[in-house]
Amino acid sequence: MGGVEEQLRVGLVGAGPWATAVHAPGIADHPGTRLTSVWARRPEAAAAIAHAHGADVASTPDELLSSVDAVAFAVPPEVQSVIAVKAAQQGKHVILDKPIAATVDEAELLVAAVEQAGVASLVLLTRRYAPETKELLTQLRRTGGWTGGDAQWLNGALLDGPYSNSPWRHERGALHDLGPHVFDLLDITLGTITDVVSATVSETGLWRLVFAHEGGATSAVAMSMNLPLQPTVSELAVYGDHGYRRLSNGGTSARDCYTLLLDDFVAMVHSRTTEHPLDVRRGLHLQRIIELAGSKAGR
Numbered sequence: 001m002g003g004v005e006e007q008l009r010v011g012l013v014g015a016g017p018w019a020t021a022v023h024a025p026g027i028a029d030h031p032g033t034r035l036t037s038v039w040a041r042r043p044e045a046a047a048a049i050a051h052a053h054g055a056d057v058a059s060t061p062d063e064l065l066s067s068v069d070a071v072a073f074a075v076p077p078e079v080q081s082v083i084a085v086k087a088a089q090q091g092k093h094v095i096l097d098k099p100i101a102a103t104v105d106e107a108e109l110l111v112a113a114v115e116q117a118g119v120a121s122l123v124l125l126t127r128r129y130a131p132e133t134k135e136l137l138t139q140l141r142r143t144g145g146w147t148g149g150d151a152q153w154l155n156g157a158l159l160d161g162p163y164s165n166s167p168w169r170h171e172r173g174a175l176h177d178l179g180p181h182v183f184d185l186l187d188i189t190l191g192t193i194t195d196v197v198s199a200t201v202s203e204t205g206l207w208r209l210v211f212a213h214e215g216g217a218t219s220a221v222a223m224s225m226n227l228p229l230q231p232t233v234s235e236l237a238v239y240g241d242h243g244y245r246r247l248s249n250g251g252t253s254a255r256d257c258y259t260l261l262l263d264d265f266v267a268m269v270h271s272r273t274t275e276h277p278l279d280v281r282r283g284l285h286l287q288r289i290i291e292l293a294g295s296k297a298g299r
Helices: 019-030 043-053 061-065 075-091 104-117 133-145 168-177 181-191 256-270 278-294
Strands: 008-011 033-039 070-073 091-098 121-123 146-154 193-201 207-213 219-222 233-242 243-247
Touching: 008 019, 008 075, 008 256, 019 033, 019 043, 019 104, 019 133, 019 256, 033 043, 033 061, 061 075, 061 146, 070 075, 075 091, 075 104, 075 168, 091 193, 091 256, 091 278, 104 278, 121 256, 121 278, 133 243, 146 181, 168 181, 168 219, 168 278, 181 193, 181 207, 181 219, 181 233, 181 278, 193 278, 207 278
Parallel strands: 008 033, 008 070, 070 091, 091 121, 146 219
Antiparallel strands: 146 233, 193 207, 207 219, 233 243
16 A cells, blocks of 8 residues: 555544444554544534544535545444445445344345445454454365354443443344344354244343254354343354364454454455455345344344
């Protein structure tokens, strides 16, 4: 990457904890990107991020779109999908949070806009960008013969901490917030999820799901954001003809994963590549699993 003129001008939509801790410093520090503009529903929060990283504050999403090459999102899914469609229609590349939309219909509109515009898109499925995850996935594919899996994603994010005041997380819970990460990892390790065999959610927000996978494997999931566990639990294991393998958390930080995402994103834009294993179409696939699981649980 050469001089400043080659840096992607990136606008940030959102100014919450994730935008502050991951998006803004990641974009500002990456050699291929420059944080140009920030917009949020709370102008004072947008100003705090913008001033910390030498960016402008946009008074509207349209103003932000007019001054950038790409947009990174850290807002609720129903807000993201509307602005992201408009961004793609204006030829802006997009870095999407998960889930990519509130519904399958909205996700399909976003995919259509991205495909029609021919822009690059990536979904922030954080751990998929970590080197240790990529290495394990390569080993699992090479070995084969995996017939089952289990995942437990249990934390107290809705009880305390930076995300405990997030209205959309309280409304939609673990299925929408943790689900995309968990479903993506099970899908890529055991084969495409083809059906939600069962899905239940307790009054306390504990989800239990069973998936069927292409090729005959099955998996089981337990997820909650209402358990005061320290440390939190985020475990995934697969088993089959060649033993039992656990996906560890590996130690690569969210910030470092985001930097690796930006490496891929910048390379996509400069090579005019619009396809990636974690592009907007991956987001749509996960959205369909979320919606099916919700309907099976009566949500």
